[in-house]
Amino acid sequence: MKPPPFDYQLADSVSQALDLYARSEGDALWLAGGHSIVPSLALRLQAPSLLIDISRLPELMGITLTEEGLRIGALATHAQILSDPLVRTHAPLLSEAAAHVAHPAIRNRATFGGNLVLADPASEFPAVVRCLDAVFDIVGPEGARQVGVEDFFLDLFTTALEPGEILRSVLIPPAPASLRCGFDELARRHGDFAMVGAAVWLVVAEGVTTEARICFHSVGPTPMRATLVEEALRGRPLAADEINAAQAVLGNDLDPADDVTLPGATRLHLARVLLGRILHRLAGQTAMETAA
Ligand SMILES: Cc1cc2nc3c(=O)[nH]c(=O)nc-3n(C[C@H](O)[C@H](O)[C@H](O)COP(=O)(O)OP(=O)(O)OC[C@H]3O[C@@H](n4cnc5c(N)ncnc54)[C@H](O)[C@@H]3O)c2cc1C
Structure with a gap:
């Protein structure tokens, strides 16, 4: 099937993305790796008038070790989660799980953030981040907020993210001894x-x-x-x-x-x-x- 018609805008920054969303009056969806949203448009499960491409936003990129723990940008691909040395060292449970997620072609484009926001109950990463007690860094029209993993996954394909909010990164607290x-x-x-x-x-x-x-x-x-x-x-x-x-x-x-x-x-x-x-x-x- 073909998707219904929609407009497409590539955002350069989070503030521009939020502005585009505000102007759509709530009739827009974020596009990251596209591996779930594009099939869902083709199946006509969703029909937004605008897709806002957030896949180039620098604020959502990078994997860094901070004093608070390992910060993984929402745009990290599944392939990066599998192979990144910081993830392998400080959150090996995630790299171990990534080897089971789909196939290399999908892992090269699908994003960590997209996977978590989708909240598919069959997905590996949501279970792993719940084990790791992750904290979600979210930005939206009302500013930034942090949500602990115990409050993030609410129901089937449903998270604490409000319409128009963007998941920026996920913080994995430091691993304890032993x-x-x-x-x-x-x-x-x-x-x-x-x-x-x-x-x-x-x-x-x-x-x-x-x-x-x-x-x-x-x-x-x-x-x-x-x-x-x-x-x-x-x-x-x-x-x-x-x-x-x-x-x-x-x-x-x-x-x-x-x-x-x-x-x-x-x-x-x-x-x-x-x-x-x-x-x-x-x-x-x-x-x-x-x-x-
Ligand atoms: C053939 C195939 C096999 C697969 N196998 C598996 C598997 O075994 N295990 C598994 O877990 N997954 C699997 N997937 C799903 C894949 O991992 C998805 O692509 C991923 O779950 C979604 O990531 P994405 O970057 O493609 O998101 P997109 O498709 O771009 O977006 C998905 C949803 O999240 C929203 N979104 C994306 N990023 C953000 C963000 N930063 N902030 C707010 N909202 C955002 C979008 O608006 C959309 O609603 C498979 C997919 C395919 C096509």
Whole structure:
């Protein structure tokens, strides 16, 4: 199908982009990598009168290490997330997940910000940034604001972003000492959207898990934290019995719905398998080299 007619404007700065949006009276959408919005226009799921291209805005570019943590510009491509040395060192969970996102041709253009704003419940990055306790730097007609990840993903394809706001960057707080983390997913073919995926972030001191953040994707309307599993792991050795116990309580955290691709019970079973697989891997791992 062909998209309905629309105008196109390339913005040079955030202020120009916001000005163009204001003049459209709310009938415009931002265009970043275009890998989700262009198909959705072609399918006529959306019909804005104006597309404002934000893909060249310098304010949304760059990956930098600051005192507050790793700041990743919204325009960082999936390929940059996969290969950037700062991301690989300070947020390896993100680079590990990026290898599972789509295929190289898509990763070369699709942006980190576009992926997070889309908030597809099957996407890898939203689950990972929830594990990493990310902070979203947003700018809009009312100025700039910061939103913590726990308040960002609200529902299926819905975030805290108001119409006309732009995600500028995402801050990943510094990794604590003794951090162990891992990502994995189960997909029918590598690069397909996953049947289930999980990001696991643990602080393990002298063999005991002191902090745990575990987040799944493709099992609910948003990236889903498994807080009861986290609680089951906290204060205990990271060993086979505790991993079995954690797997056993996962059904109290997740309740995936049946859909045309999989029964919910199968998806929960796969989530449990994945959780055990990652935890056993982390039990045999040492802390991240970057953790001071
Ligand atoms: C064949 C294929 C396979 C894919 N496989 C996967 C996969 O396995 N896993 C996965 O997670 N994703 C997958 N994707 C989706 C891909 O990662 C998307 O491109 C990405 O999710 C959106 O990024 P984009 O830069 O292309 O955004 P766009 O398509 O340009 O925009 C997406 C939405 O976000 C808004 N937006 C974009 N940037 C900003 C910003 N900075 N501030 C505010 N709003 C913004 C746009 O207005 C639009 O509503 C796949 C896509 C394709 C085409």
